[in-house]
Amino acid sequence: MTLPGLQRLDHVGFTVPDLDEAHAWLVDVLGCEYLYSLGPFRADDDWMAEHLDVDPRTVMRRLRFYRCGGQAVFEVFEYDAEPQRTSPPRNSDVGGHHVALYVDDLDVAVAYLRERGVRVLGEPTVSKGPSEGQRWVYFLAPWGMQFELVSYPGGKAFDHHPARYQGDPL
Secondary structure (H helix, E strand, O other), rough: OOOOOOOOOOOOEOOOHHHHHHHHHHHHHHOOEEEEOOEEOOOOOOOHHHHOOOOOOEEEEEEEEEOOOOOEEEEEEEEEOOOOOOOOOOOOOHHHHHHHOOOOHHHHHHHHHHHHHOEEEEEEEEOHHHHHOEEEEEEEEEOOOOOEEEEOOOOOOHHHHHHHHHOEEE
């Protein structure tokens, strides 16, 4: 069984502490295309708790939509909320996550990020096994969210030999 009607990923939503700072970084550093804004939104009942699982007094100050790389759509929120955690989760934390962006030339993209003062975590890693042919590296947004650059211009081993890796959980 699959989710009936599932076609594709539509968008990725995330919350930032300062939407103007995030806008500048997403547009000026990553090159995302700004699409539109909504907000503010507040509810005088339990709508926020019922629909978003947040404190009912939470206010969604603003949200903006961006297209990145002609495909990915980011829905970026700024909230006023009490209580609100302000530390982004690490990859090892429950709910930890990252957004991976495919680039044609990983080394050129890493140099570009470093020239703009973006914190790149280590040097690119060469993958093995089903992902052989891929290189990747993580980097951080100004608010600490994890992003990844990934590149596999010749494809991955799985692309060339899928039968070898199907059914192998590792």
